[in-house]
Amino acid sequence: MSLTECTGTAPVIETVRPQPLTGRLKIVLAVLLVAQFMLAVDFSILNVALPDIGQGLGISLGNLQWIATAFALCAGGFTLLFGRIADLFGRRRLFLVGLAVLGLASLAGGLATSPTMLITARVFQGLATAAVTPAGLSLMTTSFPEGPARDRALGLNGALMSAGFTTGAVLGGVLTDLLSWRWAFFINVPVALVVLLIAPSVIKESRPTTRPRLDLPGAALVTLGLLALVFGFTQAGRDGWGSVTTLGSLALGAALLALFYAVERRQQAPLMPVTVLRRPTVAWGNAAGLVAFLTETSLVFLLTLYLQKVLGFSPLEGGLSFGVLGLGTVTGGSFAPRIIGRIGTRAALIAGGVIQAVATIALLGLSSSTGGSLALLLIATFVGGVGNMLVIVGFMITATSGLPDHEQGLATGVATMTQQIGITMGTPIMSAIATGAMASSAATAVLHGVSVAIAVNASLVLLAVAVAAVCLRSPRAAAAPAR
Structure with a gap:
């Protein structure tokens, strides 16, 4: 894609006072947000519990990764397909069917008595996630008109999705330590049931008037x-x-x-009209989103490694340390729509990336000393979480704006695929970089490897900021008359 093609028009966010939501729309928003939050939690809730699961079901250490891989393969691989199916056959229908599958798969996972049963449950959890996430996002973008109301909904959604990943790490440690790893599965069942009971009466079906062939x-x-x-x-x-x-x-x-x-x-x-991919907002918005999810979720992995292998924290203590990051993401997601309304999507996305990069660079000051390092980690992760959410909300708005309703499922499917691929590929990339820089398993070697990976992480964020600055024109430039 040439420089001319990349300098497309970023969506213009008008500074207008959002209209108050009706009672039904508030319930719709709450239902969709709860579902999306639950799906985000599932990405990380089993990470801390893997050793206990392996011991309980007789899964070897080398095969434990399939518990996460089986979920990630399906969640990432089928997202675009299900996003298009939602457009063709009904978004609410796919949303409800996916939630039902998720509830049943979670129940089966919690009751699993063999590795095969557990991994099969994870496969169906991944398929359900691939169906519910784009369907829920497209229901959100079609239920709320483009502008402040949709921006606010997407901001809250982005905040809860990002916070859900962090919450999953905390919740997984708490449930595993206090109850059993099985409750990391069971917790989905009542949430899915409540959403299934409420959603049909408040969410309207959304589908195109004509149904093209798949x-x-x-x-x-x-x-x-x-x-x-x-x-x-x-x-x-x-x-x-x-x-x-x-x-x-x-x-x-x-x-x-x-x-x-x-x-x-x-x-x-x-399945995917190439004209949609040629839209600069879709292409470059998703590029920024990919980096945002890749860097922040992999940073959780790097800091978990640091907390446990360098500072000697337990899994539960390490998980609880990320509560501050979750608070930062919720704060950033709550304020992002207001900031975007004042300075525009492009400026907010760039500012968020700079904030995230600076906070990540500050983590290079971590050492083997617990006191000062822990304070630095907590402050930097909070600030970085705020910046990361500005990027994520800006990405969601950019990648789904200016499209007709019949393409919203496709656009949200692409955005969801970007999110899930970023979450999936971030950890292995940073893990390979960190382990490659470690000369041994000693604490000093682990600290060096983590520091190298953090430096690469920050560099990726700065690269995404540069791409957004070049490839997304400002609203003023876009509005200028052509000569």
């Missing part, structure tokens, strides 16, 4: 391509970037996605 070749190619990419990234964290499995999976995924793009250009009813 693009089966495109669906097969993009799903297989994403599955190969996600598998490659997860294997990189285990086997390294130079392994045959990692390189082969990534190469296969890239080839399948390239073939998918070629096929979509010739389809009369494509």
